[in-house]
Amino acid sequence: MTVVHYVNQFFAGLGGEEAADHEPVRLDGPHGPGKALVAAGLPIDLTVACGDDRFALHEADCLETLLAWIDEAGGDVVVCGPSFGSGRYGYACGVLARELGRRGTPVVAAMTPDSPGVLASEGAAYIVPTTANVAGMRVAVPVVASLASRLAAGTLVRSAEEEGYLPRGLRVNVRSEALGAERAIELVLAKLGGDVRSEIEPPTDRVAPPDPLGDPSGALVALVTEAGCVPQGNPDRLPTRHANVWLRYPIGDRAELAPEDYLSVHAGFDTTEANRDPNRLVPLDAARALVEAGRIGRIHDEFFTTTGVDTPVAVSTRMGQEIGVELRNAGVDAVILTGT
């Protein structure tokens, strides 16, 4: 097991604020709080450090150096901090954790829950909450050491509540001692008694409807669908369900979508009728008629498509935002969104 520890200039013993521009360094063995981690049972093979200002001002370069050293050492797990309430140090810990997480390297960090490092980590690290100052070191170190040891060994890490780390925005499966039926009865009885509880926190994202289109006769209108409409042969392999991608296809000067050219790969409904007339998925023929009649201005020259089957709201939200950016950049005024 190879353990790498990241600290800032102060905890590496390089100096205080006057050394905040210190370039990245690597040091053998434990330094500063690393010694406490060793005492808690976590051997530290390598310490890497960077000045807080240096990291903030030269993030990409510092990351490249630090990640290269960690790769070279073959780190099985990386510990960042504890950074306590320090904003710059916490941010550096969070960013490093995020990048390591993207590479699949387990990371444990420790900081205050409101540290900018929590947001910067994007859920990639197990973050142990601490007090704002080093007084919390004694409490945090054993928790960090325990988590890091188990992550390096590939053994089970339990839920945030059981382990005491900050929720990473993930939901993991655990076996309950009670069946779902028993838990449902307990919850409904509690609710009847005025105690409303839920095993799932409600999503908070609510979308306000946009203002009505002023004058549609000059509007550029785009066609967007979740009906899984793609060119015959599904050349880009749009998933038939659980899609997490959207695609776009040129419309050009087509008057309509011909059945020999398009089909639906949607796994959520009987596509027989739709495949006889793909315009019922992407209503190009009707939109062209509206243009012809002067009711709308123009049709955007490509349509956007995905399959809306078993698609979680969060994935739909992301795809909608991505498509929205494309449409806005193209100057689209309005969208006809067909659902199935």
Add this chain to the structure above:
Amino acid sequence: MSHTRADLEIAAFAIDEVVEGTLTGRDGATLRVSSPQLAVGAGEPALAEATVEVVRPGDRVRITNVLDAVVPDVRADDPAATFPGVLGGAWDDAAHPQIHRLRGAAVLPVCDWEAGGLVGPEEFPGSYVDMAGPGQDRSPWGSTVNIVLRCVPAPGASVADADAAIRRASLDLARALAATTLDADPDDVRRVGAPPDADEELPAVCAILQVASEGPLTDTFFDGHNLRDLMPRVVDPTWLFAGRLTNGAYDWPGVRNTTANYQDLALVRALERAHGETLRFAGLILAPGYLDTAEAKRRGAEASTTLAAELGAAGAICTTFSSGNSHTDTMLTVRALESREIATTALVCETNGGLTDHVSEADCLVSTGNEDELVPAWTPDRIVGGGDGEAGRAIAMVHYLGSCVETGDGPWTAVPA
């Protein structure tokens, strides 16, 4: 369907071992299974093969292409009326039916539709039960002795015909296995029927069981008839325990309502246990999910709510059938119930991206697990059911039969991490 409560006696016989032999029978807790003697699938022209294989907990086996799970049941007072409507007999409410049930064993029909050329690639999600390894505890049938019924459709048979034949064959096999108990003394006997009077001060709580019926491979059956035209209605929960509600809807396996779930629905059992103690069990509503249009969904939700109000329910528990579309049916039902001031909770599975649908009134939810979570890779010694079974690859929870079932029958839940 009316909702008169019938009495039913369920006599359970524990099984801890199943062996293949020349005769089918039972020696205490050991069940002997003779595939030739049972001649399962005989007389089914839509099946080219129907073979039986026994797999046990601890076997390094992955069962693949699993369609359903069935608890071996026989109606002891009238074996012909077992699984009424499917195996030929009819239900008789006037009688005092007795079910003999094997506990610890299950019939698992499997069929490789894709190998049979009846569905295209990716049309039918992988459906697994692991008897060992990290996925064993994901499916409840990883811990039962399983009599796997491997079916191969006859060349030229339609999907609908092959499916009907498989369902008949698996229920027939379940009946034949349970029939080994007909002259034996059970380990325990449970009586279900009209609940006794309970303190009127206790809150009345009803359950809404969501099912779906959309066509071949996606149908649910009552007395052998599909429920494609189902409108919400109050049903006698005893009928479920009697095997009158059966599954032929092979949606995502993790959130699939199996026949075994219906035969022993944990939610009804739990409500009956709580009846007179902490609540009054007001009744069970069978409701359609996966409805096609917004209007149908709204009507379904309103109709369920009207029935719940007629039952005098102060509280309601909504189950959900499968993933996706049906979550909207559940959420609209929650909204409709709450609008009538019926305190409601619902059982739903989660995904890595959260819930598929949600309304603000759904403030009291039971998580039946995150269906997207990957179960670590495992390589079984043997695949039973065809295909490569994705051996050696991490597999999403949703592919394990019954892992995240939203009827309340499972132990899994998802927590923040």
